[in-house]
Amino acid sequence: MVLPLLIVVLLACAALAGWALWFVVQDRAVILKQLIGAAVVEALVVVQAVVAGVLMVTRDHPVDGPLFWGYVATALVVLPVAAIWAFAERTKWSSVVLAVAALTVGFLDWRLWQIWGAA
């Protein structure tokens, strides 16, 4: 993993969460644009995973593989599932769900960074 990418992902998660929380305050449900935002975050996590995989192979970076990829898998699953689940609800709870999911992905990404450095 590389630090700039980590920061980008964390900022993207924070932005998505902030956007969703703003909607909570306004008592609004998730809109399509936010799903696109979630897709962007998801894409960033994918990029990050690919970069990590390449670094692992090329630089022989020592890491607890199963643990790391387990977290990657979880991080990748959370947002799409939560986005669909949120979009099906048409109250403000929809936005709460998206915010929680975005914060969770951010947290998982932070854990990935720790696992990457720990080995």
Next chain:
Amino acid sequence: MSGTDPAPAAGARRTGSGFGRLLVTVYGILAFAAIGRSSYELATKFSEAPVAYSLSTLSAVVYVLATVALAKGGPRWRVVAWVTVGFEAVGVLAVGAASAVSPDVFGETTVWSGFGQGYGYVPLVLPFVGLWWLWRTRPRGTSGDDGAAAAPATPEPTEPAAPDPEVR
């Protein structure tokens, strides 16, 4: 925060709508976390602490069941939800207490060790919120099961998750 959206009345008694949306989400995340943890443990080091890792696997299964049950929320699923959520409440208290008394009873930590400390105490809080929510959304009129799901076109209008007024 009353008139949220067009169709709240019908969904008002459903476990997966309104506030329940959030509950199911948090359950789902915990379920994923527990699955990840237990598959990792089973795959890499089961023999080191079979009791702890079996417990992890059990809790993962229970979280998955609870998530599905709360999301579905039909009469049968509601029973499943009561059982699984109740099981978690007991599990986190029992394992938490056991791990407090004797830190290495299970040989290794589990999701429920230290009352769910490793997961921000979410495993401790969640089942009780879940039980409250199941009670809150219980079918009225009939007792416990049945309720025929289609029935609830009750007058009482909106507010699937209004904070305070206890709905009777």
